[in-house]
Amino acid sequence: MAPAQEQLEGEQIVASNEDGANCIEKSRVTVIGSGNWGSVAAKLIASNTLKLDSFHDEVRMWVYEEVLPSGNKLTNVINETNENVKYLPGIKLGKNVVADPDLENADFLDLVGGDIAVKDATMLVFVTPHQFMDAICKRLVGKIKPDVEAISLIKGMEVKMEGPCMISSLISDQLGINCCVLMGANIANEIAVEKFSEATVGFRENKEVAERWVLLFSSPYFQVTAVQDVEGVELCGTLKNIVAIAAGLVDGLEMGNNTKAAIMRIGLREMRAFSKLMFSSVRDSTFFESCGVADLITTCMGGRNRKVAEAFAKNQGKRSFDELEAELLQGQKLQGVSTAKEVYAVLSNRGWLEMFPLFTTVHEICVGRLPPTAIVEYSEHKPKCCLA
Amino acid sequence: MAPAQEQLEGEQIVASNEDGANCIEKSRVTVIGSGNWGSVAAKLIASNTLKLDSFHDEVRMWVYEEVLPSGNKLTNVINETNENVKYLPGIKLGKNVVADPDLENADFLDLVGGDIAVKDATMLVFVTPHQFMDAICKRLVGKIKPDVEAISLIKGMEVKMEGPCMISSLISDQLGINCCVLMGANIANEIAVEKFSEATVGFRENKEVAERWVLLFSSPYFQVTAVQDVEGVELCGTLKNIVAIAAGLVDGLEMGNNTKAAIMRIGLREMRAFSKLMFSSVRDSTFFESCGVADLITTCMGGRNRKVAEAFAKNQGKRSFDELEAELLQGQKLQGVSTAKEVYAVLSNRGWLEMFPLFTTVHEICVGRLPPTAIVEYSEHKPKCCLA
Known part of the structure; x- marks a missing residue:
């Protein structure tokens, strides 16, 4: 699959070329959320970014910081052990998964140098509890690239009197970006141990973007299909x-x-x-x-x-x-x-x-x-x- | 629902009128088969023929005769106890269910007087093991009314090299009659004790006939829907x-x-x-x-x-x-x-x-x-x- 040309930005056409791919910008993926399902999603993604030339290897995972009973910070333990010891113990996430501290760490959002912050991500994966989404989106306004692509793995949209309040719409509306969804029969712990499963990506109009999400999540044990029906x-x-x-x-x-x-x-x-x-x-x-x-x-x-x-x-x-x-x-x-x-x-x-x-x-x-x-x-x- | 006018035959327009219905022929139902599911089907049908004016009360059930360990014939025990003691013990079928002996009893097919034989049936319900259907159809040729309506509850059609060999087609072709099917999530013993369930009637063209089958099988605990898709x-x-x-x-x-x-x-x-x-x-x-x-x-x-x-x-x-x-x-x-x-x-x-x-x-x-x-x-x- 060709890199998504529509995501190029003028000043970034020449990107790092450490693995010999063409000099086209590689996608950078950030996973926003690190619970049970978020950790499994990071694992799935991280195994693919290593294989696919059109993605940066590193997958950033935004972690709501907690101090563990040991006194260590959760992010530090994840980065040292390569495991989310609290929400997905016993499973290696992949060494290219890098945990970053929580949303409340405002400094994090303001980091400029390097390629580590959400501001450089070209693909955002939202997988937090749904009740935090409104606040998270408010924090992200102005901090992300204008043409970033998003996908929501969040189940639990609300159905208000005037109709369903889709999480994908919330993300699209608040951040002014396109947002797909990924849903399916996905018990996180079963996928974590690589038992066969499937999922569905719903997209609105841009099929190429949907196919890129499919590519990012798919594995022999996790089959993903895209359908043009986000709602x-x-x-x-x-x-x-x-x-x-x-x-x-x-x-x-x-x-x-x-x-x-x-x-x-x-x-x-x-x-x-x-x-x-x-x-x-x-x-x-x-x-x-x-x-x-x-x-x-x-x-x-x-x-x-x-x-x-x-x-x-x-x-x-x-x-x-x-x-x-x-x-x-x-x-x-x-x-x-x-x-x-x-x-x-x-x-x-x-x-x-x-x-x-x-x-x-x-x-x-x-x-x-x-x-x-x-x-x-x-x-x-x-x-x-x-x-x- | 009006009686099915298309089933009228000239000499039978004036039918028995014991319950004050209009002088239009009432449908007579025969169930061919008396296993676990056949007995439950007879029970469902029999509760409806009692309520619906456009059906004769009596439901004939064709039983493959067996001699029970007690030395009694199965048909006699069914007719005396109102239970199929072998295939659905403990469940009353309804007093209007009458068991008739098996296909091998050639005399039965040749009975003329009264209204007890398959030759007078206007609606035939097939619910035997599928491997017997070919022989049963051969025995029925020439013995049934030409405009009788049939329905098959038989699961287990064969798929031959040239394509599926539908039981409904076998019945239609061999007997020259229309045949619907009824299928669904139907564990016989659960329906026998009136646990809520559903079923689907598939019909080819004649929607009125399908609706008549729906009427015959439906109960508050057994919801039947007709769809035009017999195959x-x-x-x-x-x-x-x-x-x-x-x-x-x-x-x-x-x-x-x-x-x-x-x-x-x-x-x-x-x-x-x-x-x-x-x-x-x-x-x-x-x-x-x-x-x-x-x-x-x-x-x-x-x-x-x-x-x-x-x-x-x-x-x-x-x-x-x-x-x-x-x-x-x-x-x-x-x-x-x-x-x-x-x-x-x-x-x-x-x-x-x-x-x-x-x-x-x-x-x-x-x-x-x-x-x-x-x-x-x-x-x-x-x-x-x-x-x-």
Whole structure:
């Protein structure tokens, strides 16, 4: 694949040439975020930048600094051991991954010399918790190259009354840059040990840029496909969590595989219908990709939303989701309950509740208006208009 | 819903009128087959014929006669106890289900008086093991009404070198009648105890007939949807078994949910691609129905193909599928291995092997040419042409 010509800047056409590539600017990648998934993403990327002539070897990883129980700083330990000992212990990230301190380290953003700061990055990978994105974008304004390309790996966009608030749009709007998304059936710890998996890149218009992201993430054990449907791909990553709540309820009620598969299918139908009502550009075929059906399956078989919902049903709804989340997830957070609430508000506002019996019922169960058993009773009513 | 006018015959316009319906012929339903799923189908149908004026109450169920250990005939016990004590014990079928003896009872086919024989049926439900269908159709030629409507619930069509040999086509061709299909995520024992489930009716042209089948099978716990894609629906029911073998191998290799979801997704893609290459009329949307994604999920989570393939992988392929099938399934038969072989022959014959890496690899593992671990190694290679 040819280097992305459209990313060239006049003063940088002659770039370093240490590995004999043509004198065309190489892409510099910075990963913004260093949790479990962010660390795995850095590992995937770092193995590729070593192989691909059109990328600088070094991958910068922006780390929210923490002092470890040993008294050492997390960034120092990552750079010394080549492991994210806190969020991905036991996995070598690649020696070309360089941890940089957190966003609050304003000096970091202002570094000028050398090629180490975000200001020199040409490709930014966002993989932080979604609630930090607004603040991060505000910090980055004016600090990045104007033609930098971005990709968001962040699941958990919010669905506001006026419609979904896509993380990719937030990045695009606040920073004035193009932003793709990467979603899929991606349990970080399984990919970290190189078990076979897939992912989907969603892009808006520029296919060459999408192919460059595919190149950067792909490996024999991590197959990436690009589709021109950024909203569809991103919505899958959020809406599936509502379906996982429903699947967990079915598990807790011990209804069997048959009912669970039916509920997952109805959930996938509502994901598709909701996405298409929100964005007419959303494609049916996106839901056949890893971000769609595969991520839904993984999430409904083993995810945290499923787990807490199962416990909720087993307790006949007598212990709240908040209580069970605190007990079962050791500080991790559920997305499904809040997403169900947000989607319910949109549906209610637009008079669409009856068209989405599964989404509606999940929310009403979560807030205690309906018993857990309603998940199968209410899903029996077909939507009043044909959504398929 | 109005009675199906197109099914009227001159001499039968004035039919019995015991429940005050209009003097229009009522449909008479015969279920051909009485195994586990056939008995559940009869139960579903029988609860509806009692409620719907346009159907005769009585549902005839054609039973392959057996003498039980007690010395009693199976048909007699079914008619006395209202239970299929052998294939669905503990479940009342409905008092309006009448068991008739097996196909080999030639006298039965020749019965004339009354309304009890298949010759008076206007709707035939086929739900026997598929290997008996050819013989059954031969026996029925000339014994049924020319305008009878049929539906096949039989999974396990064969894929011959010249293409798939659909059971619905066999019925249509041999008997000269229209034939729909009903497929879906249908574990008979779960539906028998009225757990929520769904199914898909595939029809060729006549939507009114399809709607009549939907009416006959639907209940609050069994939601049926009709789609105009008989081949797509029927192929789903067969091809999913190859994918279930792949899913079972992943389970046996302990690759985790992520890999399993990826393999299921790739399998669904190949099911879609193969079906569309075989029949250009096949619709993508069919694979979002219960017969598609939901049946695939159920089969890959708990079915017998998955179970035996898991054992095969755990034994590193050292014990054959035949041996494990005999040990694990107590006389039940695997479909996946033979379907994989049949599909492989078609792909090989047409030069399509590389386009279907998952289907191809499953067969090569089953016959011992590749180790079980190849299921993830080989699936890494994307098909050479875009099938999506």
